Structure formats: C-alpha cells, structure tokens
Amino acid sequence: MPSPTSRTPHVVFVCQKNGGKSQMAAALLRDLAGDSVVVTSAGTLPGTALNVQSVESLAEIGVGVGDEHPKALTPEMLEAADLVVVLGTEAQVQAPDGTPLETWVTDEPSDRGITGAERMRLVRDDIRARVGDLRRRL
Template sequence: MADNPSVLFVCVKNGGKSQMAAGLMRQLAGDRVHVNSAGTHPGANLNELSVTTLREIDVDITGQKPKPVTSDLVGAADLVVILGPEARLEPVDGTRFEVWETDEPSERGIDGADRMRLVRDDIAARVHQLAQELGPVKIHGSPATSIVIPTK
C-alpha cells in the first residue's frame, strides 16, 4: 500500500458499523490512513447508540453523515472493508476487498447499549489489527478501550 493508504468502510445504512469503524480508525491512525465510510443503502442519520458507545471511549463521530457508496470512493480506496453480510459490493480490479463478519449480539438476546458496546468492541479489535497491519502503532489502555497512537 502507499505511504498513506486509503480505507473505505462500508455497511448498508452507513449510520452504525461503518461509521464506528471509520471513527475508530481515524482515532487510532490519525493522518497515517485516509479514511472514508459509506453505505449501500444509506440512512438519514447516525445510529445514536453507535455515537454514544464511541463517546464512552473518546471517539467522536457526531460530525459524520451517512452517504452512498460511489465508484469514486471505491476507486480511491486501497482497501474496502465491508462490515456484515448484508452489504454487498462487486469487487474492483486493483482494490483489495475484505468482509468482516461482525458480532451480532442480538442473536444472543443482547440488545440496546449492551449490544452496541459488544459490536463496538468487536469492530475496535478488528480496526486495531488493521491499523497495525497498515503501519507501526503503539497501544495504550485496556484491550476493550485501548487507544492506538501512531508512532513517528
């Protein structure tokens, strides 16, 4: 990947999982990684529980808005990460695609803020791993709420 790789996180509505992943990557990688998120069928607003549970770990996505996946966004990405099985995109030559089968606690009867914290922590672990793959990072804090700070 280039010196400053570009990652596009995609889910269906672009109000929850992909926004969480993008916010976490921005927090973890800073300007080392160009980050975007989009939805295959974007909703009108961010998921409030996503916003709230990210705030608990000092990640703020309140300035973000759901937007559609476009060929320009996909074409500009070195990596497209699709979160969950519902969002579908056709692969594009020259662009790496990954599908993250994210945890779905509601299948175990866990809902509300508890559900969203588990989703957040699953996505955070995956983003931490991806951030480390993209370049050197330094991890501080507990595993569930660690903050990755780019090393110079």
C-alpha cells in the first residue's frame, strides 16, 4: 500500500450482494478517514437495494451511506485498488497481481439465535473494529 505521503490509498470492499457488509465497511472507513482514503464498495452478484438494517445500524452511530447503492464489481475497480477487502466467504475475488487482498469473516450472530437489530449491531461493531485497524495500517 502507498505511504500516506505518496498518494491517497484506494480500498475496494467487496461482498456478494453489496447491500450490507461491504457497504457498512465502506461507510465506516469514509466516516473515519474522510478524504485521506478513496473508498469503493461493490458486489460479485449485486442486489437491488441496501440492507435496511445495515443502514439503520450505521445511523445509530451517526454514520450515513449517502447515495450509495449496490453495484457490480468491475475489473477497473480492482485495477484501481491498492487493497481489496472481501467481506465474508461467498464472494470469490481475484485481485490483480501485486494488489493485496484480505478476507474478513465476521462471526454470524444468527448462528447463535441472535437476529434483527441486535444481530446487525454485532456485525457492525465487528466490521467497525476491523476498519479502525485498517485505517491505522493505511
């Protein structure tokens, strides 16, 4: 990844539908880093709308998603990236040679019977901690 003084790093967050986790990660990094990082999110099989609970969970902590919407991952997005972060195991992504790729697997609260807003808060907080670590590394 580029040093902070060389140029603005570009992070691409990817999940399958691009309606929840990758959008959450992107919104959290935009909120935390501002203009010091270029942030893109996309999906390998994008849906048609953002996950309402994801958006509400972000709003609880004062983070908005702006006019974001699910979009398809393109080769151009991958080529522009200094780092590709895949959220979950459903999306299969091949980063260009020389571009680091990380996979973030969030514990799924619904596997323990936790659903609804409580589930989404746990997912959000896990992604938020990972984004904070990423910001420090950038």
